[in-house]
Amino acid sequence: MSHVLALSGGVGGAKLAAGLSAVLPPQDLTIAVNTGDDFEHLGLTVCPDIDSVVYALAGLNDEKRGWGIADESWRTMERLGALGEAQWFNLGDRDMAMHIARSWRLRAGESLSDVTARLTGALGIAHKVVPMSDAPVRTQVETEQGWLDFQHWFVGEQCKPEVRGIRFAGLPAKPSPGLAAALARPDLAAIVICPSNPFVSVDPILALEGVRAALESRRVPLVAVSPLVGGQAIKGPLAKMLAERGMACNNLAIADHYSGLLDHLLVDHADGAQAHEVRARGVAVSVSATVMCTADDRARLAREALLAAGYAMG
Amino acid sequence: MSHVLALSGGVGGAKLAAGLSAVLPPQDLTIAVNTGDDFEHLGLTVCPDIDSVVYALAGLNDEKRGWGIADESWRTMERLGALGEAQWFNLGDRDMAMHIARSWRLRAGESLSDVTARLTGALGIAHKVVPMSDAPVRTQVETEQGWLDFQHWFVGEQCKPEVRGIRFAGLPAKPSPGLAAALARPDLAAIVICPSNPFVSVDPILALEGVRAALESRRVPLVAVSPLVGGQAIKGPLAKMLAERGMACNNLAIADHYSGLLDHLLVDHADGAQAHEVRARGVAVSVSATVMCTADDRARLAREALLAAGYAMG
Numbered sequence: 001m002s003h004v005l006a007l008s009g010g011v012g013g014a015k016l017a018a019g020l021s022a023v024l025p026p027q028d029l030t031i032a033v034n035t036g037d038d039f040e041h042l043g044l045t046v047c048p049d050i051d052s053v054v055y056a057l058a059g060l061n062d063e064k065r066g067w068g069i070a071d072e073s074w075r076t077m078e079r080l081g082a083l084g085e086a087q088w089f090n091l092g093d094r095d096m097a098m099h100i101a102r103s104w105r106l107r108a109g110e111s112l113s114d115v116t117a118r119l120t121g122a123l124g125i126a127h128k129v130v131p132m133s134d135a136p137v138r139t140q141v142e143t144e145q146g147w148l149d150f151q152h153w154f155v156g157e158q159c160k161p162e163v164r165g166i167r168f169a170g171l172p173a174k175p176s177p178g179l180a181a182a183l184a185r186p187d188l189a190a191i192v193i194c195p196s197n198p199f200v201s202v203d204p205i206l207a208l209e210g211v212r213a214a215l216e217s218r219r220v221p222l223v224a225v226s227p228l229v230g231g232q233a234i235k236g237p238l239a240k241m242l243a244e245r246g247m248a249c250n251n252l253a254i255a256d257h258y259s260g261l262l263d264h265l266l267v268d269h270a271d272g273a274q275a276h277e278v279r280a281r282g283v284a285v286s287v288s289a290t291v292m293c294t295a296d297d298r299a300r301l302a303r304e305a306l307l308a309a310g311y312a313m314g
Numbered sequence: 315m316s317h318v319l320a321l322s323g324g325v326g327g328a329k330l331a332a333g334l335s336a337v338l339p340p341q342d343l344t345i346a347v348n349t350g351d352d353f354e355h356l357g358l359t360v361c362p363d364i365d366s367v368v369y370a371l372a373g374l375n376d377e378k379r380g381w382g383i384a385d386e387s388w389r390t391m392e393r394l395g396a397l398g399e400a401q402w403f404n405l406g407d408r409d410m411a412m413h414i415a416r417s418w419r420l421r422a423g424e425s426l427s428d429v430t431a432r433l434t435g436a437l438g439i440a441h442k443v444v445p446m447s448d449a450p451v452r453t454q455v456e457t458e459q460g461w462l463d464f465q466h467w468f469v470g471e472q473c474k475p476e477v478r479g480i481r482f483a484g485l486p487a488k489p490s491p492g493l494a495a496a497l498a499r500p501d502l503a504a505i506v507i508c509p510s511n512p513f514v515s516v517d518p519i520l521a522l523e524g525v526r527a528a529l530e531s532r533r534v535p536l537v538a539v540s541p542l543v544g545g546q547a548i549k550g551p552l553a554k555m556l557a558e559r560g561m562a563c564n565n566l567a568i569a570d571h572y573s574g575l576l577d578h579l580l581v582d583h584a585d586g587a588q589a590h591e592v593r594a595r596g597v598a599v600s601v602s603a604t605v606m607c608t609a610d611d612r613a614r615l616a617r618e619a620l621l622a623a624g625y626a627m628g
Contacts (some may be wrong), residue, residue: 043357043418075387079411084436093407097393104357122398 002028002189004311005182007132009034009201010049011067011235012227012292013194014056016305017129019298020192021057023306023313026126030182031057032175034196035112035131036139036168036204039151041089042080044099045106048151049201050116050131051098058123066235069094088156113176130178132205137170139200150200159237163244166199168207175208183214190309191215193224195290197238198257206261215261221309223264225301226251229291230270250274255283264308266290266301284308316342316503318625319496321446323348323515324363325381325549326541326606327508328370330619331443333612334506335371337620337627340440344496345371346489348510349426349445350453350482350518353465355403356394358413359420362465363515364430364445365412372437380549383408402470427490444492446519451484453514464514473551477558480513482521489522497528504623505529507538509604511552512571520575529575535623537578539615540565543605544584564588569597578622580604580615598622 004024008017008031017031034049048067055061055069062070072092081087091099098119105115111134120129139150143161153161174180182188196202206212215222231249233239239249247253251267251274258265262283267275268290275285286308292298306313318338322331322345331345348363362381369375369383376384386406395401405413412433419429425448434443453464457475467475488494496502510516520526529536545563547553553563561567565581565588572579576597581589582604589599600622606612620627 042414043421044414069393073387073389073407075407076390076410076414079383079408080415082436083411083415083433085411085415093387093389093410094393096390096407096410097397097399100356100358100390101394101397101399107357119397122396 002187002311003182003185004029004190004192004306004309005179005188006031006192006194007034007196007202007205008032008049008053008194009196010037010052013049013196013201014052014061015292015298016192016194016225016302017053018056018295019292019300019302020305021125021127022295022299023302024127026128030128030130030178032130032132032179032182032205034201034204035133036137036200037150037154038136038138039149041091041151042085044091044103046089046091046099046151047102047112047131050129051095053129054098054116054120054123054125057120057125057127057129060123068092089151113178128178128182130176130182132176132179133173133208134176135170135173137168137173137204137208139204140167140169141165141200142167154237159240163237163241166203168204171207172209175205175211179205179208179211183211188220190220190306190311191218191222192305192309193222193258195225195227197227197233197236197241198254199238199241212261221263221311222261223266223305223309224254224258224262225266225290225305226254226268226271228254228271229268234291251278251285252281255281266305266308316501316625317496317499318343318504318506318620318623319493319502320345320506320508321348321510321516321519322346322363322367322508323510324351324366327363327510327515328366328375329606329612330506330508330539330616331367332370332609333606333614333616334620335439335441336609336613337616338441340442344442344444344492346444346446346493346496346519348515348518349447350451350514351464351468352450352452353463355405355465356399358405358417360403360405360413360465361416361426361445364443365409367443368412368430368434368437368439371434371439371441371443374437382406403465427492442492442496444490444496446490446493447487447522448490449484449487451482451487451518451522453518454481454483455479455514456481468551473554477551477555480517482518485521486523489519489525493519493522493525497525502534504534504620504625505532505536506619506623507536507572509539509541511541511547511550511555512568513552513555526575535577535625536575537580537619537623538568538572538576539580539604539619540568540582540585542568542585543582548605565592566595569595580619580622
């Protein structure tokens, strides 16, 4: 028995998390999910990254739209509009059930870890999906307009305002019991950083008490799957964020960002030319097809990431 | 200018309230709505009677189903079931918007009166619809199983357990500013009790601080439209409740229940034979067609109720 800890953000990360859950038995995997994107909207606690991971693992995710739950409709939101409520963040009717169930359970005193275990259990997900923290850590981005809550910038402003800085309100905060336990497992054999935005999906996890130190002093391989394909982010504002920081949109930037943490970077064929320079930084590189369209893609990439971490599958 | 105060419960009351709003200008009508049926469900504050009145006035009510909003679907509830959440009280997708908007505004510190004014305003309802109280007064019924919250008995147990007693948790409570203001208006000209269940829709209103006393010392006619038709309640548990109290299911029971409050009772043709006995109790009686199927029915019955109250329409 040996355990894998995956750190994941939303959509891209969720795909690899689903792949890992397809190739590893439940007792061998903990998926710790970013909650820096979470926010309170219309009285509901919305956890976009947890929901992306949960929907992907339950096979409920909308493959075509790329986010949310399949077979969605928007009738509650339409009526909320008629009642004069905010329309900038769309919540689907089927998705709404997650937010309602989560919010009332949190208000009733359950931790986000408890609620997440309850919801994944109800959906038949046997693998451990845990929030990065039970404390409300909230990503904020600094723009010309001042500090904006992440979703206001990401969805409300469609990522348009230039990002001058990023901070995580709510720090210091402890990692969730599930993340802390996975980091401390004597049988921990590999750590995988899923292909998620380093700045807003992975950094919030690294910023939790003791997490970066635990990763820096790790005795097991840490492999990251690059979120870049052909020098672009498949989805989300990563390319824009890199440019606004004066950084190149390539895997050197990714490797530098994870400096001291990374043993192995898995990059796409389209970016194979950067392998040499990344290796020169002391990081091993594997080159593969990292775009995950099918369940087979997800499982194959998961296997490749585990292989890169030297993980012996049962 | 002279003002009408209507006291209303849910479905039947809402129909007459809609009729009154059709025949009276906005400044001449206050509809005070029972909130004893309200309850907290899945973290949402559900106000069934307010919503029935609001939907009826906005023309959004589902005529065929007899409750809720037209063109409804149940997709959030279906998913809530998949997440292991309670299924005994069905909330529709379109209806859900009311509960979400109301709940978050209440949590943000608005009173139920504020929220109700906001929601009716957004829906273009010009007439004043006010909750009976801003305090959470909650009807409970005593059964063999002990005291049950009203909706648990009404919807959860489908009214089956015998009712031994009724109480209103949360008393003493003040009437809402809108109800108190209407009662105190120098130009108040008539009070109408809509065809709602006396025990669970009207009594909670009468139990608020000063309301019964204000009605007993009224200087204006009070007319009630009977909720019975042909010795039966069109909808709801009234007939069962009367039987369980050892009372006849007829308009004498209604007149006796409102003893000291009632000047005029409007009864259905089917119950015309009881008119003589009701009159013998000092209550005037009009006989009419009280089943409201169409907008014309609602407006006609509203006019007849106002006529019975001696109200001179503009």
